[in-house]
Every structure is written in C-alpha cells, then in structure tokens.
Amino acid sequence: xxxxxxTVKGFSKKNxxxxxxxxxxxxxxxxEMMIQTLQSFEHYNTSVQKILDxxxxxxxxxxxxxxxxxxxxxINDRCYAIPMVIEESSVVAAASKAAKFWMSRGGFKAEVPxxxxxxxxxxxCALDESIxxxxxxxxxxxxxxxxxxxxKNMENRGGGISSVxxxxxxxxxxxxxxxxxxxxxxxxxxxxxxxxLEKYAKEFIKLHEQKFGTESRLQIIxxxxxxxxxxxxxxxxxxxxxxxxxxxxxxxxxxxAYKFEKAVRIAEIDPYRATTHNKGIYNxxxxxxxxxxxxxxxxxxxxxxxxxxxxxxQSLSHCKVENGYFKFWIEVPLALGTIGGLTQLxxxxxxxxxxxxxxSSRELMxxxxxxxxxxxxxxxxxxxxxxxxxxxxxxxxxxxxxxLKATEREFKLAIDYFKDRIVSHSAVREFLNxxxxxxxxxxxxxxKDHPQ
Numbered sequence: 001x002x003x004x005x006x007t008v009k010g011f012s013k014k015n016x017x018x019x020x021x022x023x024x025x026x027x028x029x030x031x032e033m034m035i036q037t038l039q040s041f042e043h044y045n046t047s048v049q050k051i052l053d054x055x056x057x058x059x060x061x062x063x064x065x066x067x068x069x070x071x072x073x074x075i076n077d078r079c080y081a082i083p084m085v086i087e088e089s090s091v092v093a094a095a096s097k098a099a100k101f102w103m104s105r106g107g108f109k110a111e112v113p114x115x116x117x118x119x120x121x122x123x124x125c126a127l128d129e130s131i132x133x134x135x136x137x138x139x140x141x142x143x144x145x146x147x148x149x150x151x152k153n154m155e156n157r158g159g160g161i162s163s164v165x166x167x168x169x170x171x172x173x174x175x176x177x178x179x180x181x182x183x184x185x186x187x188x189x190x191x192x193x194x195x196x197l198e199k200y201a202k203e204f205i206k207l208h209e210q211k212f213g214t215e216s217r218l219q220i221i222x223x224x225x226x227x228x229x230x231x232x233x234x235x236x237x238x239x240x241x242x243x244x245x246x247x248x249x250x251x252x253x254x255x256x257a258y259k260f261e262k263a264v265r266i267a268e269i270d271p272y273r274a275t276t277h278n279k280g281i282y283n284x285x286x287x288x289x290x291x292x293x294x295x296x297x298x299x300x301x302x303x304x305x306x307x308x309x310x311x312x313x314q315s316l317s318h319c320k321v322e323n324g325y326f327k328f329w330i331e332v333p334l335a336l337g338t339i340g341g342l343t344q345l346x347x348x349x350x351x352x353x354x355x356x357x358x359x360s361s362r363e364l365m366x367x368x369x370x371x372x373x374x375x376x377x378x379x380x381x382x383x384x385x386x387x388x389x390x391x392x393x394x395x396x397x398x399x400x401x402x403x404l405k406a407t408e409r410e411f412k413l414a415i416d417y418f419k420d421r422i423v424s425h426s427a428v429r430e431f432l433n434x435x436x437x438x439x440x441x442x443x444x445x446x447x448k449d450h451p452q
Contacts (some may be wrong), residue, residue, distance in 0.1 A: 012058055020060045031203060042233045048347055050381030067348060068092040073099040082371055083352035086289035089399065091283045091404045093143045094378035095371055105240040116231040116336055119193040121178040122221040129168055136166045139207050144275045144341035146203035147196050152447025154192060159183040186361040188294065188337030190225055197223035216451045227298040228305045229335045234365040236373045245326055249385040257326045259384045260319060267315035274315050278307060281316055284375030288368040293342030293349030302333045317376050404442050410435055
C-alpha cells in the first residue's frame, strides 16, 4: 500500500480502468493480482457489461451472486419454477423442500386485496388549519388538471390517482402533507409518482400564492413517494386436514400442528423471536425480488414497518389449528413491478420474468409472498423437529470443504464422516489432514468457526 492519504479528486471522471488501477494501488498489497481478479468477473459481452456498469456509479467490477431455481411451487393451481438470487446456502433447498411438501396438499393459495401506493407532498404553512383545508378542497380539481400530461399513459393502462387528502399532525402544528394514493399497474411506479408529486406541488404553490400572497409563509419541504404501502398487500396461505400433514420425525401430525402453531404464536408476541422469524420470510421474498430486478431494500423497509403497525413488532405470518384443519398464512405489503427499472434492463432479471411466464405485478406479488411463506414453513418445521443446525451445518460443511480445496473423493468421505458429528473449520481441516498422509498439512487460516 502506497500512501497514508488515500483521498482522491475527480474519481468519478476517471474511466473504469483508471478507477480500478487507483483502488488496487492504494488499497491492496498485490495490485496486479487484485486487478486480474476483478477483471475476471467482467462479462464477456461488452454491450452487456456496459448495461451492468450503468446501473451504478464508480463501478469497477461485477459482484457475482448465485442464480438458483426452486421448482414445484404450486400457486393458485399453477406450477412455477422460481428464480432465486441469494448467498445463504440453505434457503433455496428449504424453499424447494417446502414447495414439494405442499405440492401434494393443495399448494399455495394467494390473492392481492389491494395495490395502492402513496406519495406525499410535505409542506409548512402558517395559515389556520380550517382556512387551509377549505382552500385545498376547493382547488383539488385544478391541481389534478395540472398533472394530466403525466397521468395520461398511466390512466390509459387503468392506473392513475385514486385519492388525495390533506393531513395534519398535532406534534408539529405548522406542518402538513398532501397524501396522494396511486395505482401504477405493472410498474413499481417510483419515478412516475415522484414526477406527479413535484408537478402537483408547483400548481399548489401557484394557486396558494394567488389566493394568499406570501402571508401564509408556505414552504414545500419535499415531494417523495412513501415506501410504506399498507394498502399494496398480498396474502398467501397453505392449509390441509391435520391428518394429511402426516407424522413428521418423532411427532404425530396433531403434535406437529399444535407445536407449529405455538412456535408462530411466540413470534406474534415476542419481538426478539419475531425479528429472526421475519428475517426467514425475507430470505425467500428477497431472493425473488433480487432475481426479478426489484428493490429489496424498499420491500424490507415496508415489511418491517407493517409488522409494527399495531404498536409492537410481530410476526408477518400466522397459524391456526382448529376444526381438524391446519392453516398457515402470510399477509405482507409488496410493491413490486414487472415493467420499468431493472426488470427489463438486467439480462437475468428479464430471464427470471420469462421463467415465471412474464407475470403481472399482482402475480409476481403472489409468487414472492408464497416463497416467503414456504421459507418460513421450512424454517419453523426444522426448529420444532430436528433443529435448525442440521441443515445449516451440512451447507456449512460444503463451504469449509470448498475453502480448504477438498477433492471430490474427500467431499464424499467428509459428508459421511460428519453425518453425526459437529462441523467446525478446525475439525474439517484435521479430517482432511488425516486423509493426506505424507502430504503438506492443510494450512490454518484466520477463519473463525461460525455456525451459519
């Protein structure tokens, strides 16, 4: 490494090779090796690479993630193979196993009660609230007319503005917001919503100043969509007669059903458990969201807010055992799109949607929610039977064997050896050394044993 002062001017103006060279020389002990490694992840097709580079700023390479498929998902009587992008090794296996379990028990039933999204114009104003509200109501149609050009295409597709209201807050007397509900059809709609909000705000200012001059001290603070979409929700469920569950490990079907219900109930009342419980749900949802080029950060932010909507954080999934039936369901907000953004730009996102049969946004919502429910079912099932570590440790073993460059023969022997033993990095290293008499020992590394 060269210098103590690693600041740089004009980095964004450097071409890609210059950026990479600077990073390697300043931040790596072997610049040439770093450059070669990062360049090896470049896409062989230069036109595709240009598209990938355009998705972000200051790109120096591609970061690879596994692109997997979970087959046998029966959702509303249709069979899907689900594209999933995730690095957590047990997720796709667990989702696939849950899909297979429910395939013979009716599959997943899903519906979308609503797809409404929210945009907000935040502003401050010194007018009396009753006067402001009266003015706002009398001018609504003029605001809407000012956005006609932006709304035209969306309205032709069946979307547009569905409601507008003025909202006040007791905690901040001079602060208000114009809250606008939108239907955006098959697009997620962020750019559309923000463009409409900004134009709406300009008309609001103009008409307000014509009426009140500058006395009211109106100030637009910001115009932005909200990623909290409690009215853009999807519900997915699985259910069957209790006896159809069959005996699972050492539990009868009835014992399993009641133990499962209790485990979900714990996540409804305890935020410590709910956080991990919901993380498992998003293992499935995020993997689909990433594969289809949607925004997983927005999806998660919304979901966690939704989980707290009753004043405490709780489970997004629920279970009921009654009248001889087992029912497990999820209700979660998912503002997804199948047109616009990266959905048609990213080559793999486009392929993902093709694998799914080019779904509408509603259909994609149902698919993602069902995968989240499947992942949650698999996780809770493991927790109340064999324990979560059995599956995790198998995948952890594979990761360690790869890291220690085990041969195919060593892989097979290690899988058999660790079938009933605790997996740790040091234990695997010692086992490999025992298989290699007269050969250099497998080197120790800085890796710390950490169950996945």
